[in-house]
Amino acid sequence: MAIKATARRAQTQAPASVSEDSWIEIDGLDKEYRPRKSAPTQALSDINLTVRRGEFISVVGPSGCGKTTLLKILAGLSPKSGGAVRIAGRDVTKPLPEVGMVFQAPTLLPWRTIFDNVMVPAEIQRLDPRRHRERAQQLLEMVGLNGFEQKYPHELSGGMQQRAGICRALVHDPAVLLMDEPFGALDAMTREYMNVELLRIWQESNQTIVLVTHSIPEAVFLSDRVVVLSPRPGRIAEVLDIDLERPRDLGVMSSDRAGVYVERIRRHFNAAGVID
Numbered sequence: 492m493a494i495k496a497t498a499r500r501a502q503t504q505a506p507a508s509v510s511e512d513s514w515i516e517i518d519g520l521d522k523e524y525r526p527r528k529s530a531p532t533q534a535l536s537d538i539n540l541t542v543r544r545g546e547f548i549s550v551v552g553p554s555g556c557g558k559t560t561l562l563k564i565l566a567g568l569s570p571k572s573g574g575a576v577r578i579a580g581r582d583v584t585k586p587l588p589e590v591g592m593v594f595q596a597p598t599l600l601p602w603r604t605i606f607d608n609v610m611v612p613a614e615i616q617r618l619d620p621r622r623h624r625e626r627a628q629q630l631l632e633m634v635g636l637n638g639f640e641q642k643y644p645h646e647l648s649g650g651m652q653q654r655a656g657i658c659r660a661l662v663h664d665p666a667v668l669l670m671d672e673p674f675g676a677l678d679a680m681t682r683e684y685m686n687v688e689l690l691r692i693w694q695e696s697n698q699t700i701v702l703v704t705h706s707i708p709e710a711v712f713l714s715d716r717v718v719v720l721s722p723r724p725g726r727i728a729e730v731l732d733i734d735l736e737r738p739r740d741l742g743v744m745s746s747d748r749a750g751v752y753v754e755r756i757r758r759h760f761n762a763a764g765v766i767d
Contacts, residue, residue, distance in 0.1 A: 511543060511544040511545075512541070512543050512544075513541045513542075513543075514542055514543055514544035514545075514546075514578065514579060514667075514699055515540075515541070515542035515565070515576075515577070515578050515667070515699065515701070516540075516541055516542075516575070516576070516577040516578075517538050517539060517540040517541070517565075517574070517575075517576050518539055518574055518575040518576075518577075519537055519538075519539060519573065519574035519575065520535055520537070520538035520539075520561075520564065520571055520573070520574035520575070520576060521533075521535060521536055521537065521538075521571065521572045521573035521574055522534045522535040522557065522560050522561075522564065522569070522571055522572050523572045532723075533723070533724035534557040534560045534723065534724060534725060535557040535560060535561060535564075535724060535725045535726075536724040536725065536726050537574075537726060538561065538574070538725070538726070538727060539727065540718060540727065540730070542699060542701065543699075544697075544699055545697045545698070545699055546699055546700075546715050546716070547690075547693055547699075547700045547702070547713055547714050547715050548700065548701045548702070548714060548715065548716050548717075548718060549701075549702045549703070549704055549709075549710035549711075549713060549714040549716075549717045549718070550562075550701065550702070550703045550704075550710075550717075550718045550720060551703075551704060551705070551707055551710050551717060551718070551719055551720070551756060552719060552720030552721065552722075552725060552728075553720075553722050553760060554705075555722070555723050556720045556721065556722055556723050556724075556725040557720065557723060557724065557725030558671075558703040558720060558725070559595070559671050559703060560725075561703075561720075561725070562592070562669045562670075562671050562701065562703055564576055564583070565578070565583060565590070565667075565669055565701065566583075566586060566590055566592045566669050567583050567584060567585045567586040567587060567590070568586060568592075570584075578590065578667060587667075588616050588663075588665075589665055589666040589667060590665055590666070590667045590668075590669060591612070591660040591661065591663065591665035591667070591668045591669070592660060592668075592669040592670070592671070593656055593657050593660040593668070593669070593670045593671060593673040594656065594671050595671050595672045595673075595675065596653075596656075597644070597649075597652040597653045597655060597656035598656065599644040599652055599655060599656060599659075600644075601643065601644050601645060602643075603643075604640065604641050604642065604643060605631070605636065605639055605640055605641070605642050605643070605644070605647065605655050606627060606628075606631065606640035606641065608644070608655060608659055609627040609630065609631065609655060609658045609659045609662050610623065610624065610627055610659075610662065611659060612659060612660075612662055612663040613627075613662055613663050616663060618663060623662055623663065626662055626664070627658065627662050628640070630657075630658035630661055630662060631655070631658055633658075633688060634654040634655075634657065634658060634685070634688075635654065635681070636651060636654055636655060636658070639651065649676045650676045650677045650678065650681070652676075653673065653674075653675075653676045653677065654677070654681075654685075656673075657673055657685070661692070664696060664698075665698065666698060666699065667698065667699045667700075667701070668698050668699070668700045668701075669700075669701050669702075670700065670701070670702040670703065671703045672703055672704055672705060673685075673702075674686070674704075674709075675705070682709075683741055686709060686712060686713060686741075687740070687741065689713065690713060690738070690739060694737070694738065702714070707753050707756050707757060708744050708749070708753055710756070711733055711735075711744075711749050711752045711753055711756070712739060712741075712743055712744050712749065714733050715732070715733060716730055716731060716732055716733060717730070717731045717733060717752070717756060718730050718731075719731065719756055719759050721759075728759050729756075729759065731752065731755065731756065733752055734748075735748060735749060735752075
């Protein structure tokens, strides 16, 4: 089912000096965790990355390399230890209404129905309820949850809850969408369908997407560029341009050209003695 972008997107009002080629800027980012009763842990070190407006970026790397930490800093949910992070020319120091995030776990409110959970961002931002209720219904139908709108989270499987979480992140049509392994709980067929649908939504809406995934083929299929992080502390080992023609269908995943990219990324993990 086709999903219409809302007529009024919560766009970031960027300063006139901000270039479309530097919509997201990460300069010398460091992140160190300092537990009270144990030694500090360096999660990220000297991350430098510029993301163009409307670009689709995937981040891959071995477990524990700081992929999720990077997303949380971009979302304003975790403070950085050093460096700078900017979206549309503004320092990210707190969550921005123009940024949506899909977590690894759905984190739905147990006392609200699935439909009411999806509507949470629209309610918080006081957006047009009629328009966004229509969009919420379209999104739920798109992910196969029509008929479950009035169910509560505990009545749905884990995969169905995660699909509802994806709808919630999309309902207010954010300009920047951060996704932390959003399809990990889905079965293989639904995951492939959601990959194709995510590409279609991205192409229609011109959202900027930063996706963390453990699937290298998925990263290659979806992305304009793939950012490869090293083992902890996470550093950028390579930023790989994915030169595959768009629009893409699932046949791209099994193509020789895609296979070359997948193998090149895997070599980073083989060289480090880790497989993600």
